[in-house]
Amino acid sequence: MALLSLGLGPSLLLLFVGFTSYTLLHIIYNLFLHPLRHFPGPLFMRATRLGHIRLLLRGTLPFDVLPLHRRYGPVVRLAPNELAFCDPQAWRDIMGHRTDKSEEFEKYLGFYRPVDDLPVDIVNAKREEHGLLRRTMAHGFSDRSMREQQPLIKSYVDVLIQKLGTIGEGGKEKMDLAAWYNYTTFDVIGDLAFGEGFGCLEGGDYHPWVKAIFQLARVGVVFQSLVHFPWVFKIIMALIPKSLMEEREKHYQMTLVKLKKRMEGGKDRSDLIEGLLKKADEWGLTLQKLQANSAILIIGGSETTATLLSGVTFLLMTNPDALKKLTAEIRGAFKSEDEIDFMSVSNLPYMLACLDEALRMYPPVPTGLPRVVTKGGASIAGHYVPGGTVVAVHQWAMYHNEEHFKKPFEFHPERWLGDPEFADDHKDAFQPFHLGPRNCLGRNLAYIEMRLILARVLWNFDLRMDEDSADWMSKQRIYNLWEKGSLNAYLTPVAR
């Protein structure tokens, strides 16, 4: 009546009544009849997707999962068809290699490919195609490839050190270390995937290609939310300004130009894309697929490493004892800077402990990367979960849970060095690179890069954080990636 009195016609009224009844029935189904109805979680999240979406769009979901686990236990229903696990066994059950004949869980495409026309790459591919891509690309990550890539990586680290010294004016000017780490890792991976860096280090700025990646991370979260409402999604996609679509096309073309240039350089360059180029004809790999895989290597291989480097630097600057100990380890291990290389940096145990502690406190992939339980269901951490359920382990929440790590909000590299105080930590809860058939292919490369860069920075400079960065870590939001902001520090060259 009220709607009629508002002047709405009978058909609109019908639509309204239909929509309201549908929504109510949906909520009742989710709460009382859904196969996941026995799993605990906040009412709003069990009833509708909206609770989950609110946290996702706010950029706080990975943090919010921790209090939910504290309140509801190791399994929480984050949305009508989605569960979060906070149990080390869940890593193996969700991501691990199958020892029986059961199939590995597929990735949840609502998260990985919310837009249908996104190209397929190694990260979002389905199982079979993924297997082929992985076997081919693994070659570029072999020990031999790593050794051959050493001079190239070193050349970029040389530029970083030189720029930190000159632009930082010997410790007088503050430097945004988060940005400089990003310039370095983007240049390195750009070269390893496209045959040339992005010129970020030389220009002291982000290349437009790189800037576009950061912008897309936020848009990604919006798409991941809208995918649950296909009609709204369609309308919004139709309303997207032409200019935005043109930007996307420009980004694609820019990648294509880089890829073609790399292809002209020949197939026998020991880099990350060599394996794919060699198989391209045999498999009929389209240019678009090659482009997608080079692009994902760049995103996966640069932002993650730079994030961790920023995190460990912040944690060291705010824990002066640890910074002193690590600096002493590095400066005591080498006679000259030339001795710092791929091999020698792996003999620094305290450095590795600092990196692992930073991966725990500030995991570059903080959020849960969802999988779909196979038809017929599966047992996860001792719970039967029906087929079709979306499941994930949220790293940040897992690593800050007192059940798994003592003093989880404090930086204690010693926990990774056998300190008895931390003997009860559940080390198997810690999987920053995931495990199983889809774990990180670039793990060794990441450790090499992180060790090399951190060792060279601390060999050359004494670090002091600028006051404006005191709340650098606590104020960040997460939109798939950490929104890092500037990490400002003064770098005083060490007199030798």
Ligand code: HEM
């Ligand atoms: C600290 C640095 C890094 C962290 C924490 C990290 C973490 C991860 C994680 C969690 C995954 C699994 C993604 C998923 O399940 O969807 C992954 C996949 C992957 N990472 Fe890394 N990564 C890092 C550095 C790198 C580097 C330097 C590269 C080199 C290009 C790289 C290449 C890849 C690739 C190719 C995959 C896909 C593997 C597959 O699906 O078979 N990552 N990484």
